[in-house]
Amino acid sequence: MKLHRLSAPLRAASGLEIGQVLLFGGGGAVVGSEGGMGGGVVIGLAIVLVLFVVQLGWEILYVQRFAYTLTDDSLDIDSGVLSRRERSIPIRRIQNVDITRDPFARLAGLAAVAFETAGGGDDAEGEIRYVTTTEAERLRNEIQRLKRANDGGESDEASTSADVSRAETVEDTDEGREELFVLSTRDLLAASALSLDLRPLLPVALLVFEGTRYLPSGVASAVVGSPRLGVVLTAVGSFLASAAVTFARFYGFRLWRSGDELRYERGLVSRYTGSIPFEKIQHLVVSESLLLRRFGYAALDVETAGYGSQSAATRGSESVVPFAERGAVLALARSIEGFGFDTPAFSRPPKRARRRYAGRYAIAVVAMTTGLFVANRLFEFDPLRWWFAPLALLVVVPFAAHYTWLHRGVATDEGFVLTRNGFWRRTTEVVPYYRVQTVNEDHTIFQRRWNLATVVVDTAGTGSLGREGARAVDFDRHEADALRETVRRRLRRSVIERRMERRRRSSGS
Incomplete structure (x- = not known):
């Protein structure tokens, strides 16, 4: 199948980088301004127009040579102008299908479809830009149906056919949609x-x-x-x-359950629609900024497997509830398949960690003041004459150290390990033992001086940019050793239990 005929101008418009426009258009305007301001503006606009025409010509060739085919086993994409690339994405490897409609695409009734696999990354040729919104929805629903069929196996063809038929009915009529959350x-x-x-x-x-x-x-x-x-x-x-x-x-955020995955929709200027398969959710993150905690609100994100760096929207971390009362957030978090956790009491780091934080914050204040002092000597920037103002922060250093310590902790129960960190933005990470990839115990040269260590619990969703895993920070070395061994022991037990459960299900079917 081919891209929509309006894809070329839309791709050309989005392909013009603001840096190119400012560099070439602004440079032309400056050069042409010698003959008057009007002449400079005309020359600048003419250069931008030429850039767009060149980009449009390239995109026309790209769209003409772009084709995709959805089979029972794979999504095949052929693309390229000077060099051709044939890519086959196995259906079973597709973890997420996101639909994006930027402002121009919304006016034209089109959408871009991105396919994320276990490899992650920002590969543009794993994306189809642009098709009609109807075709985008069809691709996503068809991929979900094929994944269900493939997961059903070949041992029971009649059962699989019935499941596929039901899936088609659910997707076509949308009767199986279960609304979970709507942001008013x-x-x-x-x-x-x-x-x-x-x-x-x-x-x-x-x-x-x-x-x-x-x-x-x-x-x-x-x-x-x-x-x-x-x-x-x-x-x-x-x-x-x-x-x-x-x-x-x-704007317009809503979350619903469709089959075996979560789906969400959001965005005012650009509209995003994404899917989150339950089986790909690695762990949950409940976040509360200082203001949200004060008024009893929180947000919920899920970490999913298979993402590298961030792409068009947010990759690796997906917002499930951007804003709601804390009780409602926790209730929805527990309703996600495989995350029926309790809220055990958190144990905090030893009190000597507070002295470490106080010293670190004091050093940061002095370093900031020194930097502003040097900048004040080098640059003529009026606010820099108040270079000594950060020294006032030394008064709040003891309070900052105390509240940093107060909002850190770790808790374990039979099914999950939970960590908590942060004062301005406190995050509580909930990790099922069966999702744990590695358990590391780190102790920097500064931590060793205080006999402290940090235990990092990694999942397949913590390889993305800015994600470090669930972290129990600055605990006594003996407590860190015990925590690491507890997580490892329960990881082995949970893997064995899930393996036995799958065997029971397989023998029962």
Whole structure:
């Protein structure tokens, strides 16, 4: 089958990088501005148009030579312009099928379909851009049906045929959909208001203190000449930017169960629809920022197997509940197949770990102050004249050390190991023993001085960017040894029990 005829212009528009536009278009505008501002703008737009036409020509050739075929066993994709690539993705290896509709694709009624396998990564040729939304849904439903048929085996063809027929009926009529969670407008606004994201802080600060210089002189002098006003504007701008990102990301979020997988849909500007097979869920992450904890809310993510680095949306970690009351989050987490955990009492690191945190935070404050002092000597940036301000943080160092210690812990029961870390954003990770890949005990040169160690429990979902596994941090070396052996022993036992259970099911069928 072929891509939609509008795929070429959509791919060309998305293929133009902002860096290319700024470099070539902006350079042309500057060169052409010698004959007047209007001439510079015209030349800049002309260069951008030429870039688009070149990109469009390439994409037309790419779309014409792109073909895909879905068979009973594999998804075959043939692509390439100068060099051809024939790729066959086994159906049984496909772990996730994500559907993305960016703004232009939504206007055209099209969608992009991405297929994630156990290999992970960001391979663009594991993606079909673009097809109609009906074709995208058909591909995802058909792949799910084929996976069910393959998992049914060949030993009982009649049973498999019946299961496949039921699956087709469920998918075609959507009668088997079980709604699990819907983010209401009220909760979305609350989640946006309570979002605590510091990433917009630096760009907003640069915009406030540097961008206002180009505004009328009265406004510029009011902001630049008053650091307090600049700080207030930076804080308000960062809050609004963070809230806007959260609102756009989770707008219209809903989660439902379809067969043996979870499905979700979200997004205001770009619409994402993804699937999460139950069998690929490695462990759960309950996260609570400081503000969420204060008002009794939390979020739930699942870590899935087979992802490398992050791709278009979030890879490796998928949001299942972006914002809800903590009790509801835990209830939904326990309803996920294989995760009927209790909430045992957490044991904390030894109290001497607090002294280690206090020393580390004090060193960080001094280093920050030193860096600002050097920057103040090298650059003329008005806020840097307050380089000594971070020294005030030394007052809160003991409290920061205490609360870091207070929110760390580990707990074990017969089926799961749970770890907890973080004050500003506390995360509780729930790992079933049968999902454990490795159990490592680490102790840095600084930990050895305090006779402390960290136990890291890795699953197949913790190889993605930024994921380090469930971590019991800064426990006494003897406690860490005991925890590591407990997890290893229960891992072996759980694997044996699951193997015996599969044999019983196989013999019973």
